Amino acid sequence: xxxxxxxxxxxxxxxxxxxxxxxxxxxxxxxxxxxxxxxxxxxxxxxxxxxxxxxxxxxxxxxxxxxxxxxxxxxxxxxxxxxxxxxxxxxxxxxxxxxxxxxxxxxxxxx
Amino acid sequence: xxxxxxxxxxxxxxxxxxxxxxxxxxxxxxxxxxxxxxxxxxxxxxxxxxxxxxxxxxxxxxxxxxxxxxxxxxxxxxxxxxxxxxxxxxxxxxxxxxxxxxxxxxxxxxxxxx
Numbered sequence: 001x002x003x004x005x006x007x008x009x010x011x012x013x014x015x016x017x018x019x020x021x022x023x024x025x026x027x028x029x030x031x032x033x034x035x036x037x038x039x040x041x042x043x044x045x046x047x048x049x050x051x052x053x054x055x056x057x058x059x060x061x062x063x064x065x066x067x068x069x070x071x072x073x074x075x076x077x078x079x080x081x082x083x084x085x086x087x088x089x090x091x092x093x094x095x096x097x098x099x100x101x102x103x104x105x106x107x108x109x110x111x
Numbered sequence: 112x113x114x115x116x117x118x119x120x121x122x123x124x125x126x127x128x129x130x131x132x133x134x135x136x137x138x139x140x141x142x143x144x145x146x147x148x149x150x151x152x153x154x155x156x157x158x159x160x161x162x163x164x165x166x167x168x169x170x171x172x173x174x175x176x177x178x179x180x181x182x183x184x185x186x187x188x189x190x191x192x193x194x195x196x197x198x199x200x201x202x203x204x205x206x207x208x209x210x211x212x213x214x215x216x217x218x219x220x221x222x223x224x225x
Contacts (some may be wrong), residue, residue, distance in 0.1 A: 004153075034214060043115075043201055044154070044216040051211060088152055091214070097167040098144070099214060101153030 001025045002016045002094050006102035013080055014110050021075040021105045023090035028068045034099065035064050035075050044089065047075070080109045113138050115204050115217035123223045124192050132220045134189040136204030142166075143185040144214065145177060146201040154201055160185050161207040189222075197224045 003026045012021055023033070032051045036044040048057045048064040050073065056065040063076040073090060087106045091099040116135045124130050136143050142161045146154035156169035160179035179185045183204075189196055199221050203214040 032211060036216070041199070041221070042205075043117075043218040044214075046213060046215060049211055049213045091153075093212060097159050097161075097212075098156040098169060099154075100156070101146075103151070105154045 001094060002100045004090060004092055004100050004102040006090060006105050008105060009103065010106040010107045010108075012110065014080075015080060015082060017080050018076070018078050019080055019107075019111075021077070021088050023075070023102055025071045025073075025092045025100075027094060028071050029094055030068060031093045031095065033064075033066055034091050035062075035073075036091065038087045038089060038104070040087075045090040047088075052096070056076075059069050080107075082109050082111045085109050115202055117200075117202050117214050117217040117220050119220060120218070121221045121223075123225060125225055126192055126194060128192050129188065129190045130192060132189075132200050132202075132221060132222070133184065134187070134202030134204075134217060135184045136202075137215045139206035140206055140215070141183050142205045142207035143179060143183065144203045144205070145185070145187045146203065147171075148199040148201055148219070150198075157187070192224045194224050197222060 005024045034049045047068040050066045061078040066073045087104040089104045091101045116225045118133045129220045135155040144159040148154040160167040163179045176188045199219045200216045
């Protein structure tokens with residue numbers, strides 16, 4: 001049974017810092033992994049999707065890496081801004097059609 | 112390009128009642144998935160509809176049922192509501208075949224059961 005864990009659960013950093021969010025999963029047989037952002041009480045916004053054959057994806061200040069063999073993905077945010085404050089969720093799809101989500105990392109970037 | 116839309120935005124129901132939530136997928140998408148998100152938790156997969164059939168189901172009781180229409184829009188029905196059904200219900204759309212299966216989410220419906 002696939003389980004997804006995100007560490008840390010919460011993070012508070014000053015503006016301008018580079019930071020890394022972690023996601024680990026127990027079953028390495030994944031189809032893809034997707035990172036999302038969620039603002040309080042809102043839906044999810046897709047940030048990056050990494051296929052199982054890829055090692056990383058980049059979009060602007062965001063870079064996501066994938067290491068299937070160790071069951072890990074990291075989301076790197078460069079030069080953080082107060083507008084980056086949100087909950088970040090990772091989700092893994094295995095051989096079925098459902099995505100399994102972690103519980104998220106709540107990020108607060110202080111001005 | 113219209114994104115995923117959901118209605119209603121908020122809903123308050125009483126225990127034992129029934130509720131229907133609606134979702135219209137992103138333009139060009141043919142697959143709809145439903146998720147339940149309790150406060151402080153990640154979304155939990157309820158089921159996925161493709162070609163008007165339930166293709167995959169998560170660990171939810173039969174009180175949760177759904178439907179997909181020929182225009183790919185979808186409904187989630189919950190019968191005999193319990194207090195524990197209070198949550199944010201999220202709809203996600205994607206392309207069903209030959210794609211990366213990237214999920215696009217709607218804004219959600221906040222259901223409160225009293």
